[in-house]
Amino acid sequence: MAKRRAPLFLKRKSYRRRRLRDAARLLPILGGFLVLLPILWSPSGSSGADTAWDGIYLFSVWLALVALAAALAPGLAHDAPEGDEADLLPQARGEDFR
Template sequence: MARKATPLFLARRSYRRHRLMDAARLLPILGLVLIFLPGLWHPHGAGRAETASALIYLFGTWAVLIALAAALARGLAPALDAEDEAEGSVPRDEGTS
């Protein structure tokens, strides 16, 4: 008699934390791809890439990557604080004087 397969249950909070950690690991790779992308630009009728538009793109990409990293850090902060408390370390807010 075959056993009925039960679905694997993952808590919503830990599942979300793992997906955020995966996104944080992939963010540098995404950043490299987006930053090297202007090297592939070949405008029509010109032998070289337009410097002004490439620089605007680079700084815009840089700002978006910073915002994404801040959002991921904000999402992961409660989980990391809970892990620190579980290990017995001093919480960030109290510190030593």
Template sequence: MSEPADRPKPSPVFHEKRTYRQRRLMDAARLAPILALLLWLLPLIWPQSGDARVSSAAALIYIFAVWAGVIVLTFGLSRALGSRMEDDPGSDP
């Protein structure tokens, strides 16, 4: 039996390298908030008493360092995604 002519062709299994990288960048942008949340929650499991106690100042420095890192990460991802979208305006996200 032959397939009807109006039926669309199946999409290829392998994507171009450019499309693959763009999709991975989009995946990274989707996971960035989850990573930030996990890194911000990490001080909650630090010891609060005893010899291995972490000071409040160190915890605050850590939180602000994570905050700055998330800003840099999302800035880089948005620039990379923006330049890829400008290069290929006809592509589907």
């Protein structure tokens, strides 16, 4: 009978670091969508574009993106080198952790 494999689990710290990297990769896509969003709405009741509100919106989006990037940066700064089995818990590597 084949030896049963232990489930593959990642350490919590490594898992969170990977999710932080994923969030950092999605930040420019979110920013691009939010910057292009004013193109979709049209001014209500006026024939001209409402550039003052659009400028305030774009500045707010820019400020929010800077704040999000600053919040994500500390978690990304201390990135340990990745290894195939370095991130695994001892049980998943087949070691006895007692």
